[in-house]
Amino acid sequence: MQTTLEIATQGRGSYEITPQVSAQVTRSRITSGLVHLFIQHTSASLLVCENADPVVREDLEAFMSRAVPDGDPLFRHTAEGPDDMPAHVRSVLTDCSLCIPVLSGQLGLGTWQGIFVWEHRSTAHRRSIVVTVQELQRCRDA
Amino acid sequence: MQTTLEIATQGRGSYEITPQVSAQVTRSRITSGLVHLFIQHTSASLLVCENADPVVREDLEAFMSRAVPDGDPLFRHTAEGPDDMPAHVRSVLTDCSLCIPVLSGQLGLGTWQGIFVWEHRSTAHRRSIVVTVQELQRCRDA
Amino acid sequence: MQTTLEIATQGRGSYEITPQVSAQVTRSRITSGLVHLFIQHTSASLLVCENADPVVREDLEAFMSRAVPDGDPLFRHTAEGPDDMPAHVRSVLTDCSLCIPVLSGQLGLGTWQGIFVWEHRSTAHRRSIVVTVQELQRCRDA
Numbered sequence: 001m002q003t004t005l006e007i008a009t010q011g012r013g014s015y016e017i018t019p020q021v022s023a024q025v026t027r028s029r030i031t032s033g034l035v036h037l038f039i040q041h042t043s044a045s046l047l048v049c050e051n052a053d054p055v056v057r058e059d060l061e062a063f064m065s066r067a068v069p070d071g072d073p074l075f076r077h078t079a080e081g082p083d084d085m086p087a088h089v090r091s092v093l094t095d096c097s098l099c100i101p102v103l104s105g106q107l108g109l110g111t112w113q114g115i116f117v118w119e120h121r122s123t124a125h126r127r128s129i130v131v132t133v134q135e136l137q138r139c140r141d142a
Numbered sequence: 143m144q145t146t147l148e149i150a151t152q153g154r155g156s157y158e159i160t161p162q163v164s165a166q167v168t169r170s171r172i173t174s175g176l177v178h179l180f181i182q183h184t185s186a187s188l189l190v191c192e193n194a195d196p197v198v199r200e201d202l203e204a205f206m207s208r209a210v211p212d213g214d215p216l217f218r219h220t221a222e223g224p225d226d227m228p229a230h231v232r233s234v235l236t237d238c239s240l241c242i243p244v245l246s247g248q249l250g251l252g253t254w255q256g257i258f259v260w261e262h263r264s265t266a267h268r269r270s271i272v273v274t275v276q277e278l279q280r281c282r283d284a
Numbered sequence: 285m286q287t288t289l290e291i292a293t294q295g296r297g298s299y300e301i302t303p304q305v306s307a308q309v310t311r312s313r314i315t316s317g318l319v320h321l322f323i324q325h326t327s328a329s330l331l332v333c334e335n336a337d338p339v340v341r342e343d344l345e346a347f348m349s350r351a352v353p354d355g356d357p358l359f360r361h362t363a364e365g366p367d368d369m370p371a372h373v374r375s376v377l378t379d380c381s382l383c384i385p386v387l388s389g390q391l392g393l394g395t396w397q398g399i400f401v402w403e404h405r406s407t408a409h410r411r412s413i414v415v416t417v418q419e420l421q422r423c424r425d426a
Binding site: 001002038039042043067068075077079085088095096097128130134 | 344392
Binding site: 034048049050055056058059060062093095109111112136 | 182221231
């Protein structure tokens with residue numbers, strides 16, 4: 001089972017997609033397997049992060065803004081603005097692909113884990129994430 | 143085949159789990175496929191690293207301690223202490239999920255690669271890692 | 285379907301392997317599924333990055349050279365030279381494993397995404413990448 005989720009971001013920041021991913025798992029009706037996510041962009045990424053206290057993701061954003069500063073004179077690829085190259089670096093330091101187990105028909109996340117799209121550009125973008133749900137063992141059951 | 147490994151850490155540092163993962167591959171009796179690991183926490187991660195010289199992981203730890211310092215005044219999420227938010231950042235900069243090929247019934251690691259749980263909190267924790275072993279081609283053989 | 289790609293690098297830098305990976309997908313004749321890559325080394329990594337403007341990867345290299353400097357006195361594992369331990373750190377901060385969807389028989393990359401081997405050592409090396417192509421649903425079709 002493969003589908004593409006289209007996520008509209010409002011600019012830099014992280015946007016939870018756990019419910020959408022979970023819905024794909026439910027729709028697939030598989031019991032055990034893996035769900036794989038792939039973001040088809042090089043200036044946004046996929047993130048598994050603490051989902052209880054929103055300050056965690058604010059602190060994370062602050063850390064990244066300091067570690068990979070916008071407008072850094074080191075960068076020469078600046079055609080799309082001061083956040084262009086930092087967005088590519090942030091993508092490389094994080095993940096374009098995630099794979100999460102499906103256990104007893106549910107997304108096998110830990111208690112405090114959520115799945116997020118992390119927009120690294122300052123302006124709003126439309127992001128495509130390919131979701132692939134893979135079942136274990138159906139062949140042997142058949 | 144899915145199982146959960148429970149690993150008891152003694153606080154910050156990396157703990158080799160290659161033998162445990164390898165045992166799951168053997169137990170599954172598959173010849174070729176993939177083994178997938180997922181850590182159900184946001185303050186510990188999974189690491190593939192050089193496993194010959196232990197100084198490599200000490201240097202890695204030193205690098206991370208300097209790059210993401212404990213008690214950094216930038217962080218506001220400090221409820222669980224000075225290592226709380228740095229543990230989340232370290233998790234995001236590294237991996238919560240790993241996927242390794244199974245070749246001829248063995249874990250397809252390179253000569254110098256080992257698999258580790260990387261505890262980012264300073265105190266001892268119990269960490270759960272979901273291991274999923276996926277076989278290729280059994281259907282066609284059947 | 286599993287194969288190993290052998291890539292000869294000319295020292296530090298990124299080398300595109302999208303055509304080689306794409307050829308494996310074509311050869312497998314699968315319609316939908318996933319292609320998984322694993323690099324069997326701890327001083328080189330796999331990278332999904334913008335493939336239109338080569339300056340992006342030059343800037344990325346400049347960023348990494350500043351963030352993880354060669355010859356950093358922090359490091360004690362220096363047996364193979366000033367780029368030895370930085371290569372391990374760069375590997376840990378990036379990816380040893382990638383998984384990309386196969387859609388309609390093609391590699392499901394976004395328009396501006398390419399796949400690269402990222403050599404972190406200064407000298408030329410031979411790098412092995414295990415490619416596993418997994419099909420969805422063939423069992424149910426059978």
